[in-house]
Amino acid sequence: MKSGKWKIFLGILPGAGKMHAVLRAVGIKAEGATCVTACCNYSETAALLEKITVIPSGKIEYSIRCTRAGECMRDAERIASYVESKRVTTEKEKKQPVENSNLVEQSGGDLAEEYRTIARRKSVFRIIAEKVGKKKTSGNPGKSGNINTHISGSEINRNQKHVKNVFRSLFSSISGKYTLVILAAFGVALLTIPITNTTGYLFLPLVFLLAAFVMAVNLKVGIFLLSGILIVLAWIIFFVSPRFSLQIDTFSDLFLFVTFFIIALLNGIFALRFKEQEVRMIARERQTNALFLLSQKLGNASNIDEVVNISMENIRKYFSDDAFFIFMDDNARHIEQKYIPSEVKFTETDMANAVQASKTAEITGQSSDSESSSKYIYYPLKGVNLKSGMGVVAVRRNKPREGESAVFWDAFLTQIAQAVEHQYMGQLTSKTNLLNESDKLYKTLFNSISHELRIPVASIMGASDLLLTTHHPERLKTELYGEILDASKRLNRLIGNLLDMSRLDAGRIAVNADWCDIHDLFHLVTEELKEELQPFKVDISVPETIPPVMLDFGLMERVLYNLVYNSTLYAPPETTIRLKASYDDNCLLLQVTDRGPGFEPKDLPHVFDKFWRYKADKTGGLGLGLSIVKGFVEAHKGSVIVENRKNGGTCFTIKIPVKVSQGNS
């Protein structure tokens, strides 16, 4: 399995009217990591899905096109799609899936279960299905283990939604609603009075029923009952003879009144039911929307901090709960990182609960448990591959959620857990990359070391061999001895640099600061490089009054040695190499300047990189000197910068914060 990639397994059941919108959302959502799956070719799909019924449906052609587009744009990996529809194009296609599904049923398999198994095996990130027939989605898809299964509801007419919105704004306040009901009842009555004079009143109940129905759709039970009673009263008062009284004369009128009342009530009840269903559907849609928004945001998150922030924000938004995140280390034993604001009280017991939840992958801290005093419920984060041990979400609640909201919460949590896992996988990948990088570094090092070591060894061997085998004039002998000495020095420098570098890499540089005299430091370095500095003018500038400063003499000596030695390599003879020290604001400034060729502007940011070498370097070396300079200076909590000088040459400036001796200087 490729880690760090999201895979979305798309299943479409019949009646997938709105699915294309959903898919488009998914396709564009998870930035750079989306895998939307779709497949038109039914036999191919069938092969992938093994024994699951797959029938291509013309209705969802658009969905598939959308997902394909997403697939191309996002460089996604396609697994499969599950397409089932009643409309089948050819007889052959019709037969095959039926056979397949029969096979599943014969073997005692559950279609939904099979579907989930495949999804699990393929590390699918999300299943999307449109729920229509209960039969087809037997079993609770919400319990598909770690796979985020999403089942969206049926379509809602957009126009109806619009009308509803208009009414909603009308009936926005409760008192307004009552007033409106009263006004409507009497308004309808008053408006219809002139008409009844010519046509008679028997058609009126229908008008009233209509009014009652419209109101029932948008109103609560109380208001609805009031409206029913008012309308009936209005009818009796205004239209039933004798007019303008509550008396009913004829039996037919009484009968009409009773049936009218019953019909109005029934009407209202149906309307209420309709309304309730609509509310539920809207809630479902909102949840769907929330989940998609969440997954979109989580998909765009570039690190674990962002994932946590987005999750906390969304949990607060949709659940009004405070949630905190606690992550475990690789062994899932200790807490590695917690996202708990400092003002929030989080006790040892709370932590223990959190660790327990993460370890066992069970929800802890519920009131049914022994720790009833716990203020939090701990939900373990379970990924597709990492079933436990990633971390825990602590939610400040007393009771776990129930019913629909629990299902929603589970889906929410799964999304978050998967985003966390995604980040974990990402980290793992970057760790692997780092390893590869260090492997590369090792190879570079090895290659250059073997090369750099061989050259001085070759000159030592060559020179000593010559000295041993033949007789030479004294002058040549001296030269050969000089060669040997030079090569040995070069070898020694190389080994010194390698040792320094390995000390730096191992983090074993301990600064043994002691009082140092800068005069001394400069003198020692120039003395060490006496021969190399022979062709140059050396200018040492140290203010007389500079007090002793706290430095690691040995490390700083190496730093200056490397810088001055570099200058001797590149600067033309007869030019000046300058060492300058100054002291200012508890900061020691050391400068090494030369009149060498300087650096290319594009190289300036890289000169301190390990193994970086000056272009067409004829001088040999591993390219470690300057990175050692940087490492040692940084060990002193200082900084080093390099600049090209105006009239040619380079200037290295070291800035180190130091303590100065206030003693009797």
Place this chain on the structure above:
Amino acid sequence: MMKDTLILIVDDETPIRRLLTIALESDDCKAVEAGTGKEALLIAVARNPDLIILDLGLPDIDGMDVLKQLREWYFKPIVILSVRNSEEDIIRALDEGANDYLTKPFRTGELLARVRAAVRDRQTKEESPIIDVGNLSVDVVNHVAKKNGKIIKLTTTEFSLLALFVKNQGCVLTHRHILKEIWGLGYQEQSQYLRVYVAQLRKKIEDDPSRPTMLITESGIGYRFGI
């Protein structure tokens, strides 16, 4: 160097021992070699050499322990041979009674100079109270220092410091050792005093104080006077 000076070379590396033997014999010394700590202790007892060159990294006994065991009865010079990145070891060895140190890789000329200085140091001790080093002459008894025959004005501390250096000329003195000798036991960590006084002393005795030739800094360890 005096003829028949016997020098014990303790090092586990045969090429190093061979090189040292050649170098010392070219300087009219006699050399005996020991490859292990045990061997070194045995030869030291049997031959009582005039000087021991001791490597700190030995295969059997830690060089530092060899040094300690030797110092129980052996009071002649011991020169430590060590690899560069063990400054702390060097300081410890010097504190344990070693007279000087050399880092590997070393230059033979320097090694011979150190050996000569250490042997001479021992021979000249307890002689006249006036010690001459280059153009400098120090009368330890009368507290008078002269440069090119001219008296130089020194404070008491400066003179004590100079006297300590000239008495141990050619040998390295650790910061702690100097501080203890001049300022006393409580001042061993106050190395900024030492820096200041060394700088002042250099101004008075060196021809060019920024390029000292007599009072030499031993990076991270201490000072050495003349050679």
